[in-house]
Amino acid sequence: MCLAIPAKVVEIREGEQALVDLSGVRKEISLALVEGVAPGDFVIVHVGYALQKVDPDEAERTLALFAGLEATREAAA
Amino acid sequence: MKYVDEYRDGALARTIAARIAAAVRPGRTYHFMEFCGGHTHAISRYGVTDLLPPSVVMVHGPGCPVCVLPVGRIDMAIELALREKVVLCTYADTVRVPASGGLSLMKAKARGADVRMVYSAADALRIAREEPGREVVFFAIGFETTTPPTALVLREARAAGLSNFSVFCNHVLTPSAIAHILESPEVRELGTVVIDGFVGPAHVSTVIGAQPYEYFAEEYRKPVVIAGFEPLDVMLAVEMLVRQVNEGRAEVENEFTRAVTREGNARAKDLVAEVFELRRSFEWRGLGLVPYSALRLKTEWSAFDAERRFAMADRRVPDPKACECGAILRGVKKPVDCKVFGTACTPETPIGSCMVSSEGACAAHYTYGRYRSAA
Ligand code: SF4
Numbered sequence: 001m002c003l004a005i006p007a008k009v010v011e012i013r014e015g016e017q018a019l020v021d022l023s024g025v026r027k028e029i030s031l032a033l034v035e036g037v038a039p040g041d042f043v044i045v046h047v048g049y050a051l052q053k054v055d056p057d058e059a060e061r062t063l064a065l066f067a068g069l070e071a072t073r074e075a076a077a
Numbered sequence: 078m079k080y081v082d083e084y085r086d087g088a089l090a091r092t093i094a095a096r097i098a099a100a101v102r103p104g105r106t107y108h109f110m111e112f113c114g115g116h117t118h119a120i121s122r123y124g125v126t127d128l129l130p131p132s133v134v135m136v137h138g139p140g141c142p143v144c145v146l147p148v149g150r151i152d153m154a155i156e157l158a159l160r161e162k163v164v165l166c167t168y169a170d171t172v173r174v175p176a177s178g179g180l181s182l183m184k185a186k187a188r189g190a191d192v193r194m195v196y197s198a199a200d201a202l203r204i205a206r207e208e209p210g211r212e213v214v215f216f217a218i219g220f221e222t223t224t225p226p227t228a229l230v231l232r233e234a235r236a237a238g239l240s241n242f243s244v245f246c247n248h249v250l251t252p253s254a255i256a257h258i259l260e261s262p263e264v265r266e267l268g269t270v271v272i273d274g275f276v277g278p279a280h281v282s283t284v285i286g287a288q289p290y291e292y293f294a295e296e297y298r299k300p301v302v303i304a305g306f307e308p309l310d311v312m313l314a315v316e317m318l319v320r321q322v323n324e325g326r327a328e329v330e331n332e333f334t335r336a337v338t339r340e341g342n343a344r345a346k347d348l349v350a351e352v353f354e355l356r357r358s359f360e361w362r363g364l365g366l367v368p369y370s371a372l373r374l375k376t377e378w379s380a381f382d383a384e385r386r387f388a389m390a391d392r393r394v395p396d397p398k399a400c401e402c403g404a405i406l407r408g409v410k411k412p413v414d415c416k417v418f419g420t421a422c423t424p425e426t427p428i429g430s431c432m433v434s435s436e437g438a439c440a441a442h443y444t445y446g447r448y449r450s451a452a
Contacts, residue, residue, distance in 0.1 A: 006080040023078045030199065033225050033345045042080055044283055044336050047168065047219075048197025049226045051345070052283040052336045054080055059335040066089045066309050 006042045006054050020045065080335075084307030085123070093312040094128040100319050107133045108271040109318050110408055112255060113278035114141030114436025115306045121441035123308035133315060136270065139254055139363060139406040140278055142219040143170045143434040147362045149392035150247055151176040154216045157245065158182070158190035161387050164208065166201035167216035168223075169194045170434040175427060177394055182216075198226040202234060205242035214383045216245045222280045224248045224372065225345035228352040231374070231381055245383040246373050249359065251281050252289045253370035257361075259297045263409055270408045274318040276311060277303035279333055286341025290329045298327040305333040352378055360393055362430055363406030400429035405438050412442040419443055 007020035007029070016032040020043065031037050034050045043050035101107065111117055117137050120126060126135055139145050151174055158165040165182070172182040172194060186192040191211075195201050198215060205213035217227045227244060234242045255275065263270040277290055282303045290301040300321035304314035314332045321328060331337055352375060359371030374382040383389065396403055399417050404410035412418050412431070422428040424440050431439035 005078070008079070023081070030197075030226075030229075032229055033342060033348070035344060044280065046222050046280055047226055048199055049229075051222060051225075051280060052342060055335050059080060062305075062310075062313070062332065062335060063083055065313060065332075066086075066093060 005045075007045045007050075009037055009039050009041045009043060011039060012037070018043075018050070020050075081307065084305065084309045086309065090123075090128055090309055090312055093309065093316055094130075097133065097312070097316050097319055098130045100316065100323065101130050101132050102323060105132065106271075107273050107319055107322055108136055109133070109274050109276055109315060110136040110138045110258070110272050111276040111311070112138035112140040112251065113276075113281065114144065114434065114438075114441075115279060116276055116304065116311055117141065117438055118436045118441050119306055119308055119311055121445040124445070125308055125311055126446075128312065129315065133319065135315075136272065136408040137405065137411075137438040138258070138275075138408060139361065140220065140251065140281075141431070141434055141436040141438070142223070142249070143174060144402065144406060144430045144437045145249065145254075145361045145363065146171070146174060146218055146247060146430060147360045148176055148394040148396060149360065151182065152180075152392055152394055153389050154245060155180055155182060155185045155190065157214060157383065157387055157389060158185055158192055159188070161212065162191070163212040163214045163387075164191045164193060164204060165214050165216055166193045166195045166204060168218065169196075171216060171218055173427060173433045174430050175397065175433075198223075198230040202230040202239075202242060205234070205239055206237070209241055211241060213242050214245050214387075215242070216247070218247045220249055220251050220278075220281050221284045221349075224349050224353065225284065225342075228348040231352050231378060232348070234381060235378075240380075243381045243383040243386050244374065245389070246353070248353065248372045249361065250370050250372070251278060251285070252292070253367055254361065254364065255290075255293055257364055257367045257370065258407065259293065259299065261364075261407060263407060272299065272408070273322050274300035274302070274327075276314050276318070277301045277329075279304060279306045279310070279336070282331075282333065282337040282341065284342050284345050287329050287331050287337060287339045288341070294327045294329050300327045300330070302330045303333050303337050305335070361406075362396065363403035397428055402429035402431040402439070405431055412439040415439070 011019040042054035201215035302314040302317045353372035356371045358366045401415040431437035
């Protein structure tokens, strides 16, 4: 039940709800636990609630770390 | 799929694997516990262990919410559904966990209990709104990730003046479980479980942040690396752990920076603090009574607390005899050490809780790893 993938916010709806795209499947979830989410953002969804926004810059940094370790220390600091 | 595919790249996985292989010191072994069931699942599903050098051993931890729910609490829920005739709403995996007397919530349903599987806490609240003539109880389970949604619906229920909705709270806390494992005789005295570091949970950490782990790093001198839920995340975290061990460091590092900050989600944490308080102790399957390891509703919220509303009595029931879930959840045994693994106990006919959810060590191993380790 903890398994989840990042979902893309497609549309913000009334009552802190949002329509998200989970790899092709559209679903309505709640944004009540997060702040400042806009269409196009990715969020981590769990049991129908967004828990956090995905930070695109940090995501890039982690991808860079996969290829080479040089930056690890820096990212960890 | 963005933020998924690039974290599952096989070629990159081998690159990281090669770096790990180059980093491990000859003659020493590295035991890392992945606390979270989501990681157990990813490790089994993507064969992460096969990519790691033999000297790096992954130990499964107790971070599967369905697995750690003790028999007694499920018995209590079943009794509530049968005796009080409430509508009992719960997350899907919970209904298949074996309880006493050969029952489970699913089997109780066949006997007339009104058990409903919900995807989210909001669904349970909706049922209460739609059926004002029925008592609706949300059987809430899970770690710090499912707790904020439960708090939210409680707040909504109170604001709407719903008098037919309550929560049977079984929310548990990750840091207390880690502390309990580190304090256990197997780790401290007997040395039967060796843990050189932890892969910290992904989802839980999005909520609580990296900060709560700093205590373990300092107090117990154990490195913690918080990792995302994709296979490359886990591998990079293992690499970071190996380097910490080699350099004699015990720090909290964060591999999952794209979703985890040091502070976590303040809004979610505030909500939880508003509604819940610590229980003195709570029974975990496999770990027994763990002090201050679970939450209950604060007194101001007692009208919505199913345990008080229906005068439910606490119950402790031992696990089925053949089942090794307890030892597996403590990292002492592996699924294949259980005599009934894959024979009498399968995901279709689970005997213990670890075979129920796909995050359970037995179910993950059965589905993805059984043949590999037999070969
Ligand atoms: S195989 Fe089944 S009975 Fe054995 S430990 Fe796992 S869940 Fe329990």
